[in-house]
Amino acid sequence: NAGVTQTPKFRVLKTGQSMTLLCAQDMNHEYMYWYRQDPGMGLRLIHYSVGEGTTAKGEVPDGYNVSRLKKQNFLLGLESAAPSQTSVYFCASGGPLAGGTNTGELFFGEGSRLTVL
Amino acid sequence: AQSVTQLDSQVPVFEEAPVELRCNYSSSVSVYLFWYVQYPNQGLQLLLKYLSGSTLVESINGFEAEFNKSQTSFHLRKPSVHISDTAEYFCAVTQNTGGFKTIFGAGTRLFVKA
Numbered sequence: 001n002a003g004v005t006q007t008p009k010f011r012v013l014k015t016g017q018s019m020t021l022l023c024a025q026d027m028n029h030e031y032m033y034w035y036r037q038d039p040g041m042g043l044r045l046i047h048y049s050v051g052e053g054t055t056a057k058g059e060v061p062d063g064y065n066v067s068r069l070k071k072q073n074f075l076l077g078l079e080s081a082a083p084s085q086t087s088v089y090f091c092a093s094g095g096p097l098a099g100g101t102n103t104g105e106l107f108f109g110e111g112s113r114l115t116v117l
Numbered sequence: 118a119q120s121v122t123q124l125d126s127q128v129p130v131f132e133e134a135p136v137e138l139r140c141n142y143s144s145s146v147s148v149y150l151f152w153y154v155q156y157p158n159q160g161l162q163l164l165l166k167y168l169s170g171s172t173l174v175e176s177i178n179g180f181e182a183e184f185n186k187s188q189t190s191f192h193l194r195k196p197s198v199h200i201s202d203t204a205e206y207f208c209a210v211t212q213n214t215g216g217f218k219t220i221f222g223a224g225t226r227l228f229v230k231a
Contacts, residue, residue: 042207042224
């Protein structure tokens with residue numbers, strides 16, 4: 001079972017460069033999320049999606065964009081990277097399965113470590 | 118809006134000793150509550166969850182948490198820890214009606230010493 005897969009796992013950027021992180025899930029979940037994890041701050045929600053073609057802002061959306069063109073994929077983009085975006089990024093999926101209810105449980109990828117110089 | 122406070126950033130403990138990791142939350146609506154565990158260089162994994170019913174919930178590896186509505190707490194406990202329990206633990210909350218967003222606490226690093 002692949003679950004939630006993030007690519008790439010590591011990336012180093014220079015200030016001002018752009019990049020895209022890809023998240024793919026094979027569990028047919030409706031909801032997908034991007035979080036960033038920084039020491040002492042836990043996980044903070046960047047953007048999320050409650051279905052194909054929808055996106056919404058989380059707690060810290062500035063400097064990021066997202067797209068959900070296919071149900072199984074959720075892309076996180078940085079148009080002009082800044083050192084403050086150095087972090088570990090986690091994708092998660094969850095939500096109601098067909099005919100079921102949402103229990104709130106999330107399934108996480110292994111993370112993508114991004115360094116912006 | 119919801120918020121989660123984990124009262125201890127680090128908890129060092131000796132092997133086979135009991136441990137409690139504290140979590141308080143605030144919310145104007147009913148919520149689901151979770152504990153996730155993160156081992157080094159890995160993503161988060163669900164440890165246990167409270168959705169409804171019995172206020173005491175247990176995991177398969179000996180952890181338990183008790184939902185206390187009056188104190189808005191969901192503390193995690195284990196009567197005897199192992200070296201392998203060394204990890205970071207996150208408390209999280211989601212609204213139980215139409216809730217799409219899960220909010221996490223800052224995490225508690227549990228360090229088990231031999």
